[in-house]
Amino acid sequence: MAPKPRAPVYVLGVGMTKFIKPRGKVDYTELGFEAGVKAMLDAQVSYDDVDHGVACYCYGDSTCGQRVFYQFGMTGIPIYNVNNNCSTGSTGLAMGRDLISYGGADCILVVGFEKMMPGSLQNFFTDRENPIGTSGKMMAVTRGVAKAPGAAQMFGNAGREYMEKYGAKPEDFAEIARINHAHSVKNPYSQFHDVYTLDQIMASPTIHEPLTKLQCCPTSDGGAAAVLVSQAFLDARPHLKDQAVLIAGQCLATDQPSLFSRSAIDLMGRDMTINACQTAMKEAGVTPKDIAVCELHDCFSANEMIVIDALGLSEPGKAHEMVRKGDITYGGKLVINPSGGLISKGHPLGATGIAQCAELVWHLRGWANNRNVPKTKWALQHNLGLGGAAVVTVYRRADGKEAPVVDSAVVGKVNGLGYNPAVEAKGFTTEQVKKVRSKEKASEWALQDTLEKVEARF
Numbered sequence: 001m002a003p004k005p006r007a008p009v010y011v012l013g014v015g016m017t018k019f020i021k022p023r024g025k026v027d028y029t030e031l032g033f034e035a036g037v038k039a040m041l042d043a044q045v046s047y048d049d050v051d052h053g054v055a056c057y058c059y060g061d062s063t064c065g066q067r068v069f070y071q072f073g074m075t076g077i078p079i080y081n082v083n084n085n086c087s088t089g090s091t092g093l094a095m096g097r098d099l100i101s102y103g104g105a106d107c108i109l110v111v112g113f114e115k116m117m118p119g120s121l122q123n124f125f126t127d128r129e130n131p132i133g134t135s136g137k138m139m140a141v142t143r144g145v146a147k148a149p150g151a152a153q154m155f156g157n158a159g160r161e162y163m164e165k166y167g168a169k170p171e172d173f174a175e176i177a178r179i180n181h182a183h184s185v186k187n188p189y190s191q192f193h194d195v196y197t198l199d200q201i202m203a204s205p206t207i208h209e210p211l212t213k214l215q216c217c218p219t220s221d222g223g224a225a226a227v228l229v230s231q232a233f234l235d236a237r238p239h240l241k242d243q244a245v246l247i248a249g250q251c252l253a254t255d256q257p258s259l260f261s262r263s264a265i266d267l268m269g270r271d272m273t274i275n276a277c278q279t280a281m282k283e284a285g286v287t288p289k290d291i292a293v294c295e296l297h298d299c300f301s302a303n304e305m306i307v308i309d310a311l312g313l314s315e316p317g318k319a320h321e322m323v324r325k326g327d328i329t330y331g332g333k334l335v336i337n338p339s340g341g342l343i344s345k346g347h348p349l350g351a352t353g354i355a356q357c358a359e360l361v362w363h364l365r366g367w368a369n370n371r372n373v374p375k376t377k378w379a380l381q382h383n384l385g386l387g388g389a390a391v392v393t394v395y396r397r398a399d400g401k402e403a404p405v406v407d408s409a410v411v412g413k414v415n416g417l418g419y420n421p422a423v424e425a426k427g428f429t430t431e432q433v434k435k436v437r438s439k440e441k442a443s444e445w446a447l448q449d450t451l452e453k454v455e456a457r458f
Contacts, residue, residue, distance in 0.1 A: 013043025184340025
């Protein structure tokens, strides 16, 4: 079926919390509230402007989204709760875009949040079939089963296959992690800010060859949010067009029969990434050569390697050569994961895709001036969930121009937060919260003591 013509959809505001270790110190209600307030302040809208809410999370009971959104107001709008594994956040963005582009809304608030548990991902419903159980069985048949965490085995096996087929070395995967850790130092929201040498990455405990501990993303608590708007909504606010970012192309794709081709790379959703990327780039009218900055799903360094290839950012089978040349960092062909990626920024599942969006929006605005990528006109996002779903999005500025470099003092004067959120992980005041909460339909009972807890952390 040929796709229907879409009306433009813009990201007008973004916000996020600092990603932290999952120690149970901050509840999901606080994480979602902080991110949502920041996004609305950034967009200079209030909750009364919001037509629909989309809540993104994997770990939590039903209607956690309503519990978070009711803190902004109880306006009676539709609120959707989304769970699509690690691609949950970007799935929420795709849903919001669809609603707006086909005339269902003018302003949608998408909030992702996750309160996780320490250690590797766990299965909680052991009395029923695991959604990715068939993938686990295919792995057992083709590569065997080790004592390592299941996800590390699957992605590690994909890395092994890439070495076998194309000549990559363990050092190439370690170099990906080294770069991502180095990038995270300039991102105030990153869970980690540690710099490592290649030798240190290689010497960290082996999880499942070629992966060592420092090549694996951590579990995290965190939140991120975005305000999506229609052309009409933006036109009514011409003073905000400089900060609006167009979703120029986007595709949410699921697996194809090649998932079970007996290839460890295919088992990690290679073809759905290719499909999503080609569809999104065709819609945006770009090629991989146009991309200056990319946030991709580096849950493990091995996945970044195979995704560089699948997104067409390298020649087929030559992603490792791109890594060796320094073409995935500053001074190279493009910058991949300037935020630090999942490996160092962290991976609170429901928030990850929206946090990727926030990073790219800041770059396209020219606000990420401490990690600026010169001459950025197009940005690419890739978010993957085994099970499976891949969301690829192409962004550009609303005016179509290259991103400028905007001094943080200037950002603070024009931004609803009063500071540059791209380079400072700060909070907000009670008065600022009053500006974005519903004016007539807000309940203090729904807010409870969340605001006090958020303010206390800052």
